[in-house]
Amino acid sequence: MSERVSFTKLITMYSKTSVPKALIEGAIARGQGRSTTGAQLEPMTLEILMPPNIALVADIETDNKTRSLHDLKFVVKKAGGLVGSTAFYFSRRGRAVFKPRDGGPSLSDVLEEAIEHEGTEDVEEHPDGGYVIWTEPSKLMAITEAISKRFELEVVESEIMWAANEDTKADVDSSELVESLNTLLSGLREYTEVRALFANIRQGAITDEEWDKLERHIDI
Secondary structure, eight states, rough: OOOOOOHHHHHHHHHHTTTOOHHHHHHHHHHBOOOOTOBBBBBEEEEEEEEEEEEEEEEESSSSHHHHHHHHHHHHHHHHOOEEEGGGGEEEEEEEEOOTTTTOOHHHHHHHHHHHHEEEEEEETTTTTTEEEEGGGHHHHHHHHHHHHHHHHOOOEEEEEEOOGGOOOOOEEEHHHHHHHHHHHHHHHHTEEEEEEEEEEEEEEHHHHHHHHTTTTOOO
16 A cells, blocks of 8 residues: 555546646546656655745655746745745644445444554544544554454545644635635646645635635645
């Protein structure tokens, strides 16, 4: 099982919107560790700040770091953001999501098994009825495989993420900020080099519809 950042959400998002076929094909190719030309991909991280206190991290895989950095910096600047250090707003955590099944284990069953494995940090119920297990990054693969095998559960996602620290989270409180962030996030998502986007935002005084507009672009 790979610990590469999952691109399931990205493909799903593309499939539900009017995204050119070339972008979907590019995302699939990157999920296989290559570009559309077959070139080997290299990982890169882009840290972004949207004044005054919104932080983002983009996980990128590209066959040309110089080109990607130039293109993505342009997107950030156009949206009113800055490229700078934001990693300290986040912690690296492993996350595994398991699909529920009829007659499957309860949350307490999964919790009881998970805490037997070193590196388990938390167990939650997924909104879709499955289970989410948070782990130390280095333990993600082992714990995911152990839980999947123990309960015969399908793994929906297994990924190492940039999880925003609670004391750094920023509320999105205005429609103007929603539009600025949506411009940035959607602009970044147009580039298939961007494998995942993480932000320290949470819903403030905005509508659910406005929040959904942002949430569909981010991975946590």
